[in-house]
Amino acid sequence: MELTLLGTGAPLGLPRPDCPCAVCALSRGPAARASTSLLVDGALLLDLTPGAALAAARAGHSLVGVRQVLLTRPHDGPAVEMPAGLPTAGRVPDGRELTLISGHRVRAVPMDAPGTGYEVVSAEGERLLYLPRGGAPAGLPDDHRVPYDMVVADVTGRPDALARLRATGAAAASTDVIAVHLDHDAPAGPELDRRLAAAGARAVPDGTTLYVGEYHAVPDVPRRTLVTGGARSGKSVEAERRLETFPEVVYVATGGTRAGDAEWAQRVGLHRERRPASWRTEETTDLVPLLAADGPALLIDCLSLWLTDAMDRAGAWDDATWENGGRQALAERVEELVAAVRETRRTVVAVTNEVGSGVVPATASGRRFRDELGRLNAAFADACEQVLLVVAGQALVLR
Secondary structure, three states: OEEEEEEOEOOOOEOOOOOOOHHHHHOOHHHOEOEOEEEEOOOEEEOOOOOHHHHHHHOOOOOOOOOEEEOOOOOOOOOOOOOOOOOOOEOOOOOOEEEOOOOOEEEEEEEOOOOEEEEEEOOOOOEEEEOOOOOOEOOOOOOOOOOOOEEEEOOOOOHHHHHHHHHHOOOOOOOEEEEOOEOOOOOOOHHHHHHHHHOOOEOOOOOOEEEOOOOOOOOOOOOEEEEEEOOOOOHHHHHHHHOOOOOOEEEEEOOOOOOOOHHHHHHHHHHHHHOOOOOEEEEOOOHHHHHHOOOOEEEEEOHHHHHHHHHHHHOOOOHHHHHHHHHHHHHHHHHHHHHHHHHOOOOEEEEEEOOOOOOOOOOHHHHHHHHHHHHHHHHHHHOOOEEEEEEOOEEEEOO
16 A cells, blocks of 8 residues: 655644744755645545645656545645545544445544544555544544554654554554654654654655555664753653653652652642553652563653662761661662663663762762762663753753
8 A cells, every 4th residue: 555645744734834933944845844645545635735736746646546535624724725636525424434446445433532533444455544633543443453554643742642552452563653743843853753763653754655564664662761861951751751652651750758848749740740641650669670570661750769768778878887888788779770670671761860060069978979870870871772861851862
C-alpha cells in the first residue's frame, strides 16, 4: 500500500499565517507543512488541504484516480476548493465499513473527541490506521490485536493515543508510527526528531511517499536514560515526556512526604497533575528490587533525594561515622544500585540534579553531598544508553 503525505501540519499549516513565534520562523522552505492530507494508492484521499492537486503533482502523483474522499473532522482550516473531478467529501459513521472499487476496506474508528479515525486495509492485507488531530481511539475493531503496519497520528498533541494502541496490541515494536497534524506548539527541526524518536515515532516532510508494510527501522527507544539539570531546568518534564507514549509507567517518587511542609506538598501536587492518570506511583527509595523485577517502565525522580536517604542511613553527616564505615557503606549501596541499572530489563528514565557547577557549599556536609552526587551521577550515566542535560527547558544529548 502506497501512502503519500500531501501535508503533515495542523489545519492552519506551518508556519501559521502572520504568526511571529520561533517555530513558525524556522518552518520555512522544506520545513513548511501544509494541513495534513493522505493519498492512499492514488485511489483514497483522507482529508483535504488547500492546493491538494498541486501538492500531489509536486509529489509525482495525480488525483485523477481518487474514488473516495473521507474527512476525519469538520474542516477548521483555510477555505478549501474541491479539485475538479473529485467525488464529494464525507465522513463514515463510527463502526461502519466501506469497500472501495480499488479493493481497499475502510472502517471508521470512533474517537474520544470530535472526529473519526480510519482503518485502511489493502487488498494484500497491509493495515494502516489514521487518527484525526487531537483524537485517540475510543474503541477498536475486534481484530485490533493484530498490530497495524503503520499508524499516522497526532503524536505530539495526543501521545496517550499511541499509549492506548500499544496497551491493546494495536501498535507493536514493528509498527511504523508517523507524526502528523504538527503545529507550532511542537518544536521544529532536530528537537522534534529527538522527541519523536524517544516515543518510537518519526516525522517526514510533506510530499513523502511511504509503503505500508515495508520494513523500516523503527526508532530505537533507549532502555536506560539519565536526565540531569539544575533546579527548575525542566528535567522532570523532559523525563515525563519520554514515557508519555508508554502503555504503563511506574513513577518512583524517592522524596516521600514531609509532614507540615506546605511548599513540598505543592511541589508533589504539581508533579501528580502533570502525570497521566494511568501511571502508578510508588514512594520508595528501595530501587534495587524494582529494577530487578519485570514490569512496566520506571520513572525515578530523583536520584539526589535517593542519595540523601542513603547518606542518612550511612551516617554520612557525622565526620566520625563517615570515616569509620559510613563512606564504605554508601559506596557499596551506590555500587549495588548501578549494578541493578546495568542488569535491568525494564525501560528506566531517571532524574537527577546537577549541583557541581554552582557556588561551593559553605559546610563540610554540603560539600560531601555535592561530591557524592557527582560520583553517583557519573556512575549511573555510565550504565545508561542515553544521557541528557536540560538547560532552560532545552535538552542537550550528551550520549
